[in-house]
Structures are given as structure tokens and as C-alpha cells.
Amino acid sequence: MALWHKHCAPDVQSVDLSYDRPYLRPMAILPILEVPDPRLKTISTPVETFDADLKTLVDDMTETMYAAPGIGLAAIQVGVPKRLLVIDLQEEEGEGNEPVRNPRVFVNPEILDPSNEHSLYNEGCLSVPDQYAEVERPAQIRARWQDLDGTFHEETMTGLMATCLQHEMDHLEGILFIDHLSRLKRQMVLKKIEKARKMGGGHVHNEHCRH
Ligand SMILES: [Zn+2]
Numbered sequence: 723m724a725l726w727h728k729h730c731a732p733d734v735q736s737v738d739l740s741y742d743r744p745y746l747r748p749m750a751i752l753p754i755l756e757v758p759d760p761r762l763k764t765i766s767t768p769v770e771t772f773d774a775d776l777k778t779l780v781d782d783m784t785e786t787m788y789a790a791p792g793i794g795l796a797a798i799q800v801g802v803p804k805r806l807l808v809i810d811l812q813e814e815e816g817e818g819n820e821p822v823r824n825p826r827v828f829v830n831p832e833i834l835d836p837s838n839e840h841s842l843y844n845e846g847c848l849s850v851p852d853q854y855a856e857v858e859r860p861a862q863i864r865a866r867w868q869d870l871d872g873t874f875h876e877e878t879m880t881g882l883m884a885t886c887l888q889h890e891m892d893h894l895e896g897i898l899f900i901d902h903l904s905r906l907k908r909q910m911v912l913k914k915i916e917k918a919r920k921m922g923g924g925h926v927h928n929e930h931c932r933h
Contacts (some may be wrong), residue, residue, distance in 0.1 A: 723794040723809075723890045723899075724846030724854075738759045747778070747920040749785040754848050757912060762849055766796075769829045772872040776806075776829075780870060783808045784825045792848045795888045799845045799849050805830045807890040811882055822843035831891055832869035834876070836860035843885045845899045852918070853883040856900045859888045 751767045755762055769776065779802060787795040787808055796864050797806040813823035841861035846854045862880045863885055869875060879887055889899055 723886050724790070724792050724848050724850075726925060734901075743756075750782045751789045752760065752782050754786065754790065754795075754799050755801055755901075756849050757915060758849055758851075759850060761801060761803075762893070763796065764798055764803045765896050766798050766805045766894040768805050769868070772829075772868075772870060777870055779884050780802075780806070780808060780827050782812070787825075787848075788823070793882075794890045795848060796890045797914050798896075805894050807831065807887075807893070809883070809886050811886065813882070817919055827870055828865075828890070829868040829870065829872075830885070831865060831887065831893065833863045833888070834866055835864035837862035841881075841885065843882065845885070845889055847889070847899050850896075850898060850911065851915060852883045853900070853906065853914060855899065855903055855911070857885075857889075857899050859885055863888065 731759045740890045761883060764918060779797065783795050783797065783800060783806075787793070787810065788802060793811050794809040796805060808825055810825040812823065814822040814824075816822045839861045840858045842856050842858050845856050845857045846852075862878065863884050864876065864878050866874065866876045877916065892898065892901075899912050903911070
């Protein structure tokens with residue numbers, strides 16, 4: 723999910739990671755797939771191997787999410803069709819108003835008990851650049867997932883966390899937030915993105931920008 727309420731996305735294409743840390747592999751910022759890339763419609767398959775490669779992928783996804791900047795990223799958004807996602811709402815602010823980082827990893831997530839009560843959030847998505855729309859989803863869910871060691875966890879989630887987890891889990895089924903909109907609205911969003919790309923692919927200003 724895109725971070726829409728704090729600051730606008732800068733055009734980060736790459737970051738120099740060639741700093742001097744000889745014993746650590748620098749984390750990589752991966753290219754994010756954008757609509758209308760057909761790979762975003764893939765149904766992701768379960769993670770079965772909990773190994774070092776999985777940890778590396780999660781590190782890279784986390785770094786990619788922060789660089790975008792976003793608050794959630796599913797593996798398929800970086801072209802990996804596995805049931806895996808990272809989320810960091812970055813709601814807390816530390817010294818100098820910098821968001822405090824607390825990334826969470828969800829492997830093979832499931833929703834057990836969606837509430838009948840719904841909530842409405844203005845959602846954005848790193849794969850649907852600079853576009854936002856209100857989406858209604860269950861306000862509370864019970865989530866079950868595995869961590870990087872394969873251990874199962876369960877938690878009741880509400881508020882933005884519940885929305886963000888459902889948004890990211892949609893990606894695992896090949897569904898984007900714009901698929902929850904009417905056909906007309908969805909086509910308007912896709913046309914706006916196409917137009918922005920033709921104009922040079924730069925940042926598209928909208929009502930959420932603060933600059
Ligand atoms: Zn998304």
C-alpha cells in the first residue's frame with residue numbers, strides 16, 4: 723500500500739548502497755511492477771521453504787517498501803509469486819518527526835474471522851502510482867500467518883492495520899484496490915496513469931500532495 727498521508731513519493735529509482743559494510747550484503751531496492759503489468763494478476767503460491775533466500779527476499783522487499791515510500795508490499799509486486807508480504811504502518815514518530823520503523827513480515831497469511839462492520843479508507847498502491855480511492859473492507863479481522871521461521875501466529879487486527887493487511891492479501895489473489903471500484907472509476911484511474919506516463923512518467927500531483 724502506498725503511503726499517502728505523510729508525504730508524497732519522491733522519484734526514487736535507485737539508491738547507492740556501495741557503502742563500506744564488507745561483511746553484510748547490502749539490501750537491494752527491487753523494481754516494483756505497475757499496472758497494467760499482467761503479472762499483478764497472478765495468484766501467488768504458498769511459501770514452503772523457510773530458508774536464507776526467503777530472509778534475503780524479505781530484506782529486499784522491506785527496503786523497497788521504505789524507499790518507495792510505502793506502508794505495505796506483497797512479493798508479487800516485485801515479481802515473486804509467493805504468499806508473502808511486508809507491512810510497516812510507520813505511525814509512530816521519533817525524534818525529528820522521523821517515522822519509527824517496525825517492519826512486520828506475513829508468510830502464508832489467512833483471514834479467519836472478518837467482522838460484519840466495515841470501514842472506509844482512502845487507499846493507494848505502489849503498483850497504481852499516485853492514485854487513491856476509498857475502499858470499504860471489514861473493520862476487524864482475525865489474521866493467521868507464519869513468520870520467517872515457519873512459526874504460526876494469530877492476532878486480531880483493527881484500523882489501518884486491518885485494512886493494509888487485507889489490501890496486501892488481495893495482491894496474493896491477483897486483486898488490486900482499483901478492482902474494488904466501479905469499472906468506470908477503474909478505467910479513469912488507468913487512463914490517468916497512462917496519460918502521466920506519456921507526459922514523461924514523472925510524479926502526478928493530486929489532492930494528497932503537500933508540496
Ligand atoms: Zn497494493
